[in-house]
Amino acid sequence: VQLQASGGGLVQLGGSLRLSCAASGRTFSMDATSWYRQAPGKERELVASISRGGSTNYVDSVKGRFTISRDNAKNTVYLQMNSLKPEDTAVYYCSVDAHYYNDHDEPVVFRSWGQGTLVTVSS
Numbered sequence: 001v002q003l004q005a006s007g008g009g010l011v012q013l014g015g016s017l018r019l020s021c022a023a024s025g026r027t028f029s030m031d032a033t034s035w036y037r038q039a040p041g042k043e044r045e046l047v048a049s050i051s052r053g054g055s056t057n058y059v060d061s062v063k064g065r066f067t068i069s070r071d072n073a074k075n076t077v078y079l080q081m082n083s084l085k086p087e088d089t090a091v092y093y094c095s096v097d098a099h100y101y102n103d104h105d106e107p108v109v110f111r112s113w114g115q116g117t118l119v120t121v122s123s
Helices: none
Strands: 002-006 008-011 017-024 029-038 044-049 056-057 067-071 077-080 090-101 106-115 117-122
Touching: 002 090, 002 106, 017 029, 017 090, 017 117, 029 067, 029 077, 044 067, 044 077, 056 067, 077 090
Parallel strands: 008 117
Antiparallel strands: 002 017, 017 077, 029 044, 029 090, 044 056, 067 077, 090 106, 090 117
């Protein structure tokens, strides 16, 4: 499964961006999906996640500003980012937990990562 992330860019303080992550490849079912970010000199952190049923979780620093959503029919996950701050500057990565059934009808569970998209917020 390949993940293609897009939507990053340069935005001013208080601006908005919408990230997208489209999954493609063999037939699979997309389970939990997440967005992570990694700022320069910092460890990667989980920003938001959404289950297949739509339950969401956010890191405290983005609550009320970011919204994660998904379109199961399109195998795509989104991250709407509003009221952006300079501290949101980072490379954002999408992550998809998925599964498919092999020739023995056994579930194969895996995680795929997108290539990362840079978000820069200027003050």
